Amino acid sequence: MFTLFEKYLSSGMFYEALMIGQNLFNKNNSNKEIFGKYFDLLISFAADSEKTIDERNAFLSQAVTVLDFFCENVELNENIIEYISNKRYELNNESDNIKAKEYELQKNFLKKKIEYHDNTLAIIEKLILKLESVEKTTEFEKVINQIGKVDTTFEKEYFTERQQERYTVLTKKCSEIVDKKTHEFEHNKNVDYNLKAIEAYEKIFVLFKDNIIPDDHMDIIKGLFAFDTSKLFNETLVYYNYVYSYVLNKLDDNGKFLLTRCAIISEKRR
Numbered sequence: 001m002f003t004l005f006e007k008y009l010s011s012g013m014f015y016e017a018l019m020i021g022q023n024l025f026n027k028n029n030s031n032k033e034i035f036g037k038y039f040d041l042l043i044s045f046a047a048d049s050e051k052t053i054d055e056r057n058a059f060l061s062q063a064v065t066v067l068d069f070f071c072e073n074v075e076l077n078e079n080i081i082e083y084i085s086n087k088r089y090e091l092n093n094e095s096d097n098i099k100a101k102e103y104e105l106q107k108n109f110l111k112k113k114i115e116y117h118d119n120t121l122a123i124i125e126k127l128i129l130k131l132e133s134v135e136k137t138t139e140f141e142k143v144i145n146q147i148g149k150v151d152t153t154f155e156k157e158y159f160t161e162r163q164q165e166r167y168t169v170l171t172k173k174c175s176e177i178v179d180k181k182t183h184e185f186e187h188n189k190n191v192d193y194n195l196k197a198i199e200a201y202e203k204i205f206v207l208f209k210d211n212i213i214p215d216d217h218m219d220i221i222k223g224l225f226a227f228d229t230s231k232l233f234n235e236t237l238v239y240y241n242y243v244y245s246y247v248l249n250k251l252d253d254n255g256k257f258l259l260t261r262c263a264i265i266s267e268k269r270r
Helices: 002-010 014-027 032-046 053-073 078-133 137-151 161-209 217-225 234-250 253-265
Strands: none
Touching (some): 002 014, 053 078, 078 137
């Protein structure tokens, strides 16, 4: 079977040779030649930079086990002890190489994370500046969604202290802008609502002031009640009460009744 091991090894069929080597060593774990060939193959696998760190460590661990078994079963003498010491040196040396490679990979991994987060924080900062200048709710919501999508790409467990501080500052600033803009948009919406209300009230007031009261005047004065008074500014309410009183005084008893009825059942504009 040793000939088969050599055949696979010389042919570059390393995994087949590994299987034969394991079988041979399990049956002859005190044989120096078999141990040496099998151990060297394991070390060569552990030294292969094309393999992953986990794969290299697995082969290294297997080499450690094989060396331990050999130490326990071989007949010891000065030459064997020196031989084992050399093999253990090879193990330690390869272990150091793997750890160095692992450190390099981790360092590069973290470097890429830092670079990505710096670039992404810069994007967030630009979007926040854009958010501060938007004037329409549609654009506001669009930018908010963009910020949200970018934010989900952060892996905050890899933030540096500097990045965490910057992220906290940007988050606070974004929150303040959102609050401010939301208030502005709501105020503008209320202003527009109130302007439409006083325009409707004025139209009704002019009609009654000029005694231009058409037959369908009850449909017209429904405009008095089309707006939700809880959304009206104090100034608008003052004007509303004035027009309401003016119209009420212009109507006969039946008209007053219908006006009051309209006030109760009219659907409010949102």
